[in-house]
Amino acid sequence: MITDREKAAFEAGIKLGALYHQFVGTPIARETAAAVEAAIEQAVGLQPYVTGITVRLNRDMMVSNRFGYSELAGKMFDAAITTEVGTAVCRARMRLEDDYPMMEIVEFHETTRDTDH
Template structure:
């Protein structure tokens, strides 16, 4: 690789954030979800993703109003976890480069994006 094609630390940190979101979303999508299980599932998601390299913090919030509305229309006592029920923010630190990334609903779709890239401290 030449110097101009070698990823920067900031680019690697952004890539790591994407890996965290891919893992979080695809590992947990389809999990049975109720209002009662939402807090423990959010905590499990945070703990699982925080175990990954370079991940310094994860905050998972279940959108309870949307979940409650879904459950009210369901014949079952639970529904399946999808991105429309989640808001997630994570912090990746790679070689002193901090990346904040967020997943939130936009136009009916769970969008995952980099919010900021900076230096540690």
């Protein structure tokens, strides 16, 4: 028996792992960060079981190299994701914690709406 909460946690993990490894390495700067955030949010929003996604990239860490730009690093991510399976809602996040881009489940709750498909 696998619960809806366990499935929702699994799905949240998939999306955080995916977005990290898809976009790390992207050339970035403060003036282009918003476009990259939008692209990530829209990409993740298409994936199954996702009902909410916000991505903020830490501009303070976007220090220019000799050519005037930086590169998207895991440590820049502050992401919050919500997944729903059946009536279980899982909120999870990725954010810098002791210099590591930590991914964690924040909490679960129930919804009356059934979104499993």
